[in-house]
Structures are given as structure tokens and as C-alpha cells.
Amino acid sequence: MLDQAFEALKTYDWGQDRNLVEPIREAVVASADNADERKALETRLADVLKTDVSYDSKQFVCRELMIIGTAASVPTLAALLTDEKMAHVARYALERVTAPEAAKALRDALGTTKGELKIGVIASLGVRGEAESVAPIAALLGDSDAAIVRSAAIALGAIRSSAAAKALAGAKPTAETQTAISDALLACAEALLADGNKAEALTIYKGLLSGDKPKQVKLAASRGLLACAGK
Secondary structure, eight states: OOHHHHHHTTTTTTOOOOTTTTTHHHHHHHGOHHHHHHHHHHHHHHHHSSOOOOHHHHHHHHHHHHOOGGGGHHHHHHTTTTTTHHHHHHHHHHHHOOSSSHHHHHHHTTTTTOHHHHHHHHHHHHHHHHGGGGHHHHGGGGOSSSHHHHHHHHHHHHOOOOHHHHHTTTOOOOTTHHHHHHHHHHHHHHHHHHHHHHHHHHHHHHHSSSSSOHHHHHHHHHHHHHHTEEE
């Protein structure tokens, strides 16, 4: 049944009977407690991505690699990050591969992608939330593309670390990027306060109260100051 499912996968599209490829899904689930079976299945799925199969087939494979993917399938997934059709689902898989190789592949892709593809990679790094990603993301806060800057700010706000907050505080926002940077700083301050880093949170809130910030930002910062005071 599994061999037949992989054969059907070569020409599979979402309009066909899902039962044609269901044995693959079942095998993925069943391999949870068998490392050898899971490794063999991962290899077989990754190999499909290297062939000229349908777009829907590759999407199916990436979704399964979200579940069983390891460092072994990272190079194959990473090769799709510059593919306009496949990049998004490859990124979703890499977001969920816990191996550090997956994060490195995404960071490396910052230098090989542009536009929407690069924005997607930045977002995925934010989802993963590793400390090692703060510096390369922070470097993008000075990019000439406002969309890239906004994406970098959002990702740092998702990481919500002290290092992320310092990078955001050192940014030079424009009218186009001010909101994203302020929102990210608020997210960092909230996380720092929750972790007991009251002094750092207080510094962020005070900084957001200065200058020509939007009313809603100053209101949120004022509430943050009250929270720091235990009120």
C-alpha cells in the first residue's frame, strides 16, 4: 500500500481522492515510536522533492516533513526557499524542524532571497525564536525597503528577548516603520517584565513615552509603567 501511495504521489493533486496518498500519512503517524522507520520515510519523502512531481505533491511532502523532518531533510527543504511557488510551505516545514541546521538554513537564506520571499524567511526566523537569529535580523532594521524593516521588527518582537529589545531600541524608524518598531518594543517589554526583568522593561516603556509617538503607543507604555510599579 505504501509503495502504491508513493507512486500515486508522483501525479497527485488536491482534486483527487485523498485515499490515494493516505497510506503515507498513516505511515508518518505510525513511525512515531520507530526511529528507523521514521528515518527511512523521511528520506523517501525528501527524495520526492528532488524529482519533477506536481506542485500539489511537493506541498503534500512538505506538510509531512513538518511532522517527521530532521536535519537530514533540511538541505532539500532549504533548496526550495528561492522557489516562489514552494518557498512558503518549505519554510513552514523548516520552522518545525527542531534541528539547529534548520535555523541556519533560514538565516543563510536571508542572503539569497529578496522581496516577499525574504520577508517570509524573516517571519519564519521570528517563529523559531532562536537567540542566534537576533543579530542577522537586527541588521535588516537599517534596510532601505520599509517592508523588510517592518518584517524584521515584527520578528524581533516575536523573539521578545533582551537582545531583540536592544536592537529595536537602536533602530531609526521612519514614518513607515515606526508602528512596527514600537509594537515590537512593547512586546519585548511585556515579555521582559513577565520574566522579572523590570528594569529593562521600565527603560523601554519610558523610551516609548518620549518623542512624537502615536497616542496608542504612549497609552500602552503608560500601562506598562503601571505594571512595572505593580499597579
